[in-house]
Amino acid sequence: MQLLIIITACCLLVSVVANARKTWIGVKKGLTMFLNLLPILLLMLALVSIVLFLIPNETLIKYMGKSSGIEGWLIAAFLGSIALIPGFIAYPLCSVLIKSGVAYATIAVFITTLMMVGIITLPVEAKFFGWKTSIVRNALSFFAALFIGFLMMIFL
Amino acid sequence: MKLLKKYIFPILFLAFVGLSYAFDFASGKQIGLNFWMFFKEMILFLPLMFILIGLFDVWVPREKIEKHIGRESGWKGTGLVILLAMLQAGPLYGAFPFAYILWKKGCNIRNIFIYLGAFATIKIPMITFEIGFLGLKFSLLRTLITLPVFILTGYIMEWYLKDKNFEVKQP
Numbered sequence: 001m002q003l004l005i006i007i008t009a010c011c012l013l014v015s016v017v018a019n020a021r022k023t024w025i026g027v028k029k030g031l032t033m034f035l036n037l038l039p040i041l042l043l044m045l046a047l048v049s050i051v052l053f054l055i056p057n058e059t060l061i062k063y064m065g066k067s068s069g070i071e072g073w074l075i076a077a078f079l080g081s082i083a084l085i086p087g088f089i090a091y092p093l094c095s096v097l098i099k100s101g102v103a104y105a106t107i108a109v110f111i112t113t114l115m116m117v118g119i120i121t122l123p124v125e126a127k128f129f130g131w132k133t134s135i136v137r138n139a140l141s142f143f144a145a146l147f148i149g150f151l152m153m154i155f156l
Numbered sequence: 157m158k159l160l161k162k163y164i165f166p167i168l169f170l171a172f173v174g175l176s177y178a179f180d181f182a183s184g185k186q187i188g189l190n191f192w193m194f195f196k197e198m199i200l201f202l203p204l205m206f207i208l209i210g211l212f213d214v215w216v217p218r219e220k221i222e223k224h225i226g227r228e229s230g231w232k233g234t235g236l237v238i239l240l241a242m243l244q245a246g247p248l249y250g251a252f253p254f255a256y257i258l259w260k261k262g263c264n265i266r267n268i269f270i271y272l273g274a275f276a277t278i279k280i281p282m283i284t285f286e287i288g289f290l291g292l293k294f295s296l297l298r299t300l301i302t303l304p305v306f307i308l309t310g311y312i313m314e315w316y317l318k319d320k321n322f323e324v325k326q327p
Contacts, residue, residue, distance in 0.1 A: 001201065008204045011211055025214055027207050030206035030207045030208070031203065033209070033326060036327045039166060042163070042169075042195075045198065046169040048194055049187050087282050091288070094289060094290060095290060111298070121249050127325065128252045129252075137313065140309050147305060148301055152297065
């Protein structure tokens with residue numbers, strides 16, 4: 001985060017020195033995009049916080065810990081697709097899952113869907129790619145995650 | 157009035173959280189705390205990201221980007237977008253605006269989706285975190301397996317969208 005602040009500040013500085021007018025156009029453009037996206041982003045964050053409340057870590061551990069094999073992957077993929085957990089919570093959670101007996105392949109499926117498939121972020125994604133393409137991308141990523149789990153199982 | 161309509165859902169949500177605090181409704185308070193955690197992460201990160209994207213838009217000429225990662229680019233272009241994605245950080249929805257600007261500057265469909273795949277799964281800041289919690293062997297293997305799978309999905313998306321007038325829209 002600090003790095004991003006520093007990088008942005010440096011770019012702004014260089015840009016202003018080079019051409020202040022151009023810089024203003026760029027900044028205005030960027031912030032306009034941000035403001036256009038803000039209502040749907042806030043809606044998404046509200047949904048995310050409700051889902052995180054409805055599916056606490058204990059629930060994830062309970063469901064993923066019990067199942068194994070294909071069933072385990074499907075549950076992991078499903079949970080990973082609805083949840084949107086930032087990395088700094090997801091990885092400690094995964095190491096707890098492994099200690100409670102969840103297979104590494106299942107964890108790989110969970111992580112991949114968590115990062116790659118976002119049912120709650122679909123409205124935001126659709127703003128850029130349109131609904132149909134967004135749904136296709138998410139569905140494809142879902143199956144890709146299962147495939148990754150399969151390969152992990154073979155190699156581990 | 158128009159502004160109110162645009163923000164009606166976030167306002168209703170905040171009202172819900174506010175009432176939860178007023179009436180000491182524990183579940184609502186927890187949801188409010190969750191929201192605050194995500195909001196904090198987003199509210200500084202995204203505007204900075206968008207400023208960078210705006211600057212990128214005015215300074216970087218289309219020809220330059222198109223030459224490297226556009227229609228005519230091969231493996232080198234794919235390598236470049238993967239490298240770019242790996243150096244970034246943040247949640248996937250932060251990558252969509254970047255995908256938009258790459259598209260606008262002439263990046264091809266395949267590389268757009270390979271970029272998103274790489275951004276989501278093999279960002280270096282995330283990988284270092286992953287190694288810490290799940291071990292080097294797991295992370296390395298997951299990265300090596302994930303990479304070809306997402307390059308493949310890039311090709312599939314390109315094939316699927318080929319004749320569909322695909323575009324990345326400005327929000």
